[in-house]
C-alpha cells in the first residue's frame with residue numbers, strides 16, 4: 616500500500632527532466648487504454664492524474680512522486696489518430712529521447728486494452744522494452760468490460776504475441792473501475808520498489 620502521492624511536474628522537453636536520481640516506474644501504451652486511470656486507482660486518488668474518454672489526454676511526461684521513494688512516470692499514449700502528424704512526431708521523439716536518456720527506470724508497465732489485440736505499435740514497444748533489459752510487465756486493462764471467457768482469450772492472445780509473458784509474473788489483468796487485480800499489482804509494484 617502506498618501512502619503519499621504528489622504530482623511533481625509535466626515535462627514537455629528533455630531539458631526539464633528531473634535531475635534527481637529517484638527510481639522511475641513508467642506507464643506506457645496506446646492512448647486511452649487507462650494509464651492515467653491506473654495511477655488514480657492504484658493510489659486511491661480520484662483526480663491525481665487527469666483522465667479523459669477522449670484519447671490523447673496526456674500529452675507530456677508527468678511525474679508523480681510516491682512516498683518520497685519512486686516516481687510513477689505517466690507517458691503520453693501513442694497511436695492517437697486525431698493528433699496532427701507534427702504533434703505525433705514531437706511526442707514520439709520526446710518519449711524516445713526520454714527512454715534513451717533516463718538512467719532511473721526500474722520498471723516499465725505496458726498497458727493494453729484487454730478488449731483488443733495488441734496493435735503493431737504495441738508489438739514494437741514490447742520488442743523495444745525487452746531489448747533494454749528493464750523489467751517489463753504487461754497490464755491488460757478494462758477487464759470489467761470482459762467476461763471470464765473473454766479474459767481467458769485476451770490472456771492467451773497476448774501470451775501468443777509477446778514472448779515470455781507469464782500470468783501473475785509479468786502479465787496482469789486490471790480494472791480501474793472494479794479494482795480487479797489491484798492486490799496483485801500492489802504486490803508486484805512493492806516488490807520492485809523494495810517495500
Ligand code: GTP
Nearest residue numbers: 647648649650651652666667668671672673692791
Ligand atoms: P492517454 O492519456 O490519452 O494516453 O490515455 P490513458 O491511457 O491515460 O487513458 P485514461 O486513463 O485517460 O482512460 C481513458 C478512458 O478509459 C477514460 O474514459 C477512462 O474512464 C476509461 N477507463 C480507464 N480505465 C478503465 C477501466 O479499467 N475500465 C473501464 N470500463 N474504463 C476505463
Ligand code: MG
Nearest residue numbers: 650651672673
Ligand atoms: Mg493519460
